[in-house]
Amino acid sequence: MPSIRDVAEEAGVSVATVSLVLNEKGSISPETRQRVLEVVDRLGYIRSSRARSLRDNQSRVIGYAWDKQRSEFNPVLDSFLYAILRNAEAHGRNVLVFSAEDSTDVAIYRELAAAKRVDGFVLSHTVQDDPRFVYLHEAGVPFVAFGRSNTPLDDEVFWVDVDGQSGTHAATEHLIKHGHQQIGFVGWPAGSVSGDSRWLGYMRAMRECGYTPPAEYDIRVMNHVREGYEAGQRLLDLDSPPTAVVCVSDVLAAGVMRACAAAGVRAAITGFDDTPIAEFMHPSLTSLRQPVNRAAEILIEMLVAQLDGQPISSRQVLIQPELVIRGSSTI
Template sequence: MTSIKDVAKQAGVSIATVSLVLNNKGNISEETRQRVLQTVERLGYTRSIQARNLREQQSRTIGYAQRTQRGEFNPLLDRFLYELVNRIEPTGRHLLLFQSEPKVRITPYEELIKSRRVDGFVLSYTEAGDERFRYLHEAGVPFVAFGKSSTELDNVTHWVDVDGQYGIYIATEHLIQQGHRRIGFIGWPPGSASGDLRFQGFQDALTDYGIAIQPDLICRAHNQIEHGHQAAQKLLQLPQPPTAVVCVSDILAIGAMQYFNQANRRLAITGFDDTPTAAFTYPALTSVRQPIEEVTKLLVDMLLAQLDGQTVLVKQHNLKPELIIRASSLLDD
């Protein structure tokens, strides 16, 4: 088997020089660098793939930040990640997962770019005014996003979103058509780009059907089951509780349903995401289904086109979700 010593001998340099070249470090002349990389490939040294990528200035790795808080799980983004890997791996590239804290969102991106460990990024957990969009756009780093920044950059960056405003609208409309007029809403705290749009969809549906928006029926909660549980408790403690509830996620809906079941109260309820657990709750949860497979296909296609220097004709995609009706919203079942 070829060793690093063999490479050094054939290239006419020291072992230390070969190591510096392969790790992209040190003040090595371009002539020497290229000679070492070519020797590595010619001899079939086991790090030849890394050498080729360095010469091409590509790591063939795509970065993706995960943000997990204690007690929180997100089956939608788990599915998104699964589909993303299945799309990326067959192309000969790999996905690098890294942690990103909400208060230091840019730092890990800066470090990965500086170290040349990734060629581009896939963003999720997007927020209104998301600073990552501006940083990566101004740095000229290829990236795509699942979600928007709700800024002027949405006109020039590459993103795919699911129309949450429409999704919550049709869920609310469905409950109205079931005869409900006093409808509660369990949403995320203001500031989430997708959460704010979903709340707008709820308001639009009520307005279009001539139903007054009642602030006491609106609860805000972080995306955790126990917070959905607490929000449901608040709604049932009202002098006039709602007869139906719209939730911005299945996680919040499941938490709310747990409380309703414990209190022996039956309220119509809808979720959002149509996660695998939705069909197995009691009652089975009516939910808005996101087309995750289509989302990941579009994202990966756009990112690979950028990495290959190709022009992306359509940079923004806003996909329509589908309402999957089950027993939770049909009180007669």
């Protein structure tokens, strides 16, 4: 691979001049500029990130496990990945994406890090006691996580999380303000860090108003429209069905809404994620918007600071979701 010196020699100029031309700085005559660029082209000189990476022993690649099979439809994480990409590139990094059927299996992380294919990782889909937190922390592999593991390790590692508890708290309060007292909850099975936190927000808002929802108002299913539909049917079949339902996701809310429509019942419903389907539904869905662009921006800053040995202002950041009120909750 030709070096900048080869280019300078061939063009009969100094290395500094080549550098100025390539960086479009300084006042270089058009003729010199032209000559240097011709030599660059002819020799095939590349100001490559690879050359840079040979210099500082970084691959300049960030790894991200995309666990798309976890739910049938997860546009929030699709957008998050794109935001990670954009922010990584703004810091001169590329993103290597790998699939993970079980996103908590550490083997692929070990292999990519050991082979120096990547310098560090961005994690998502975190779970309680996430084994990736333990492995990467112990192995000294730089990483940041979108989400927490709910262990003391959370105080030592880098993460950004959306405050799900505060989100469902706001949604539940909003329903209470619209006159509802019998409010049901459709969530995921216990053990999901974000799911449990969203349940807590609902319960806290209910208790603050002195409401104690009966056990049968709390339904746990997997994140599929059909399961949301069945959860909705179970709620509607109760002797005293809820008049409103807080759902942990737009996908489940879509199922519950369909069950209500099929039964000819109007119930106030809220979702979570503010996916594009929220706006398309009928009525359009009240939901909680996750600021994924902001999350990605902070995460990449944190990771790049670790990689480059720069100071980091904060290691753990909790950002607030925004309640977007639409027709589904105010009927």
